[in-house]
Amino acid sequence: MGDLLLLYFVRERRAVHFVARAAAAAFFSGEMAVAANAPVRPTQWWTYITPPVAIPPLPFAHLKEAFNGDLVMRGRAGRYIPV
Numbered sequence: 001m002g003d004l005l006l007l008y009f010v011r012e013r014r015a016v017h018f019v020a021r022a023a024a025a026a027f028f029s030g031e032m033a034v035a036a037n038a039p040v041r042p043t044q045w046w047t048y049i050t051p052p053v054a055i056p057p058l059p060f061a062h063l064k065e066a067f068n069g070d071l072v073m074r075g076r077a078g079r080y081i082p083v
Helices: 031-036 060-066
Strands: 004-009 015-021 027-029 044-046 053-059
Touching: 004 060, 053 060
Parallel strands: none
Antiparallel strands: 004 015, 015 053, 027 044
16 A cells, blocks of 8 residues: 556556556455456556646656666566665
8 A cells, every 4th residue: 555656558658647546455356357347457556546647758768777787577567766
């Protein structure tokens, strides 16, 4: 709860356009994907978020730089920016 979330858009945008905070502790659910009609694996970690705030686009290249050039956006969600 309270983590800063960068909402990244794929395809043409390829950038973070919004930020939000996790408003609740994450929870594991197989029912949320069905309820959201989301094209994801049936079991995922979910959380509720605060209203998203628009920011100037933060391109993938800048995110990759923050990860010391090593950022793969496939596989699993939840990446922590190294200190």
